[in-house]
Amino acid sequence: MCGRFTFYTPPETLINHFFPEGLEVDGHFDPDYNIPPGVGIPMIRTSMNGTLILSHSHWGFRPVWAGDKAPAPINARAETVATSRYFREAFAHHRCLIPANGWYEWKQTERGKEPHYLTPANPRQTPAIFFAGIWTPREGDDTTACAIITEPASDVFRHIHDRQPVVLDPACFKGWLDSSLTDRDDIRSVTHRLPVEQLEAFPVSSDVNNPRHNEPDLINPV
Numbered sequence: 001m002c003g004r005f006t007f008y009t010p011p012e013t014l015i016n017h018f019f020p021e022g023l024e025v026d027g028h029f030d031p032d033y034n035i036p037p038g039v040g041i042p043m044i045r046t047s048m049n050g051t052l053i054l055s056h057s058h059w060g061f062r063p064v065w066a067g068d069k070a071p072a073p074i075n076a077r078a079e080t081v082a083t084s085r086y087f088r089e090a091f092a093h094h095r096c097l098i099p100a101n102g103w104y105e106w107k108q109t110e111r112g113k114e115p116h117y118l119t120p121a122n123p124r125q126t127p128a129i130f131f132a133g134i135w136t137p138r139e140g141d142d143t144t145a146c147a148i149i150t151e152p153a154s155d156v157f158r159h160i161h162d163r164q165p166v167v168l169d170p171a172c173f174k175g176w177l178d179s180s181l182t183d184r185d186d187i188r189s190v191t192h193r194l195p196v197e198q199l200e201a202f203p204v205s206s207d208v209n210n211p212r213h214n215e216p217d218l219i220n221p222v
């Protein structure tokens with residue numbers, strides 16, 4: 001799953017490294033080393049006029065038709081996101097990118113759950129990663145809500161947790177965000193994962209268990 005992540009790369013770096021064609025930035029993005037569910041998170045989507053926009057989106061997906069008391073999941077399973085009544089409209093028409101620098105997973109051990117951080121092995125070469133996401137408009141205003149798509153963990157990371165976010169290769173961003181692609185098979189054909197060898201994982205401090213702890217030392221290996 002993905003229940004906590006980091007994002008501290010300046011938008012200007014995202015533009016220079018990944019979006020030289022342009023990326024509109026709507027809002028201010030402070031470095032965040034412990035992003036919990038239920039808050040505004042960075043999200044990149046295609047705007048109505050066809051440009052890319054980086055803005056905040058509420059992390060907790062709830063379609064307008066579902067009602068206020070319906071669940072607001074933070075993750076959508078890759079196995080069912082295209083067919084689930086809750087997610088299929090967004091998967092077909094409202095796909096997005098969630099920029100991050102890494103995410104946390106908790107490994108079950110004899111001593112209890114131990115947090116690990118999964119992040120690019122070479123941050124100079126890969127200054128950010130991007131989770132596959134879906135978004136939906138929120139009722140009553142012009143804001144959005146989103147969820148991160150997850151899948152079975154790769155063999156490299158399965159010893160930590162059995163699921164992980166879908167981390168996209170930058171080469172497929174254009175296809176993933178192309179709203180003219182609505183068929184499941186067509187979307188799959190243009191979707192590619194970031195090679196797993198570009199990522200690494202290591203244990204970190206249990207301070208991350210407290211979402212109020214939000215300091216750079218959280219991502220230091222222990």
